Amino acid sequence: MPESRRAFFLSRYADILSEGEALNPRAPPSGKRGRPRQSKATNLLLRLRTYTDDVWRFATDPGVPFTNNLAEQAVRMSKVKQKVSGGFRTKKGADAYCIIHSYLATMHKQGANLFHALILTFQGQPPQPRLA
Structure with missing residues (x-):
């Protein structure tokens, strides 16, 4: 994939994640020990943001299949x-x-x-x- 197309898709991907995070904000600290429980959507958005390179590896490495x-x-x-x-x-x-x-x-x-x-x-x- 040409670098310009990849940059476009990564930018759009970041925009979609930002929109999702605005619609599914993280739960505030509850005052109890440990992390507050998050919704499934929030957890998914966090993983997609944290592992962006892994999610898009198929676009940068031709040896990686689109799915596993x-x-x-x-x-x-x-x-x-x-x-x-x-x-x-x-x-x-x-x-x-x-x-x-x-x-x-x-x-x-x-x-x-x-x-x-x-x-x-x-x-x-x-x-x-x-x-x-």
Whole structure:
């Protein structure tokens, strides 16, 4: 992204945060120990302002993806499985689940038909993922 466009977007971003902070002011000190409780909107605005460089890293570093959804998705299913089932019964079962999930995630990222890949795997001919 050209520097002039990035500067424009960062300026607009700062303006939007300022507007949000005006509409969601920080709670004043309550006189009790510790920090006063803030609203969810105020906490979000504070994080967006504090981590501006991280939020906009995709615009300065071409190697950084726009979102981290793939990384989150890789962890999400095992956490759901753990919550729904109350956990894995054995370490061996957890390891098997992670291996299968990792393989299917890789095949999905490479555009393979997962159902077809599973059929071939059960027939003893698992398709191999392409190496980078």
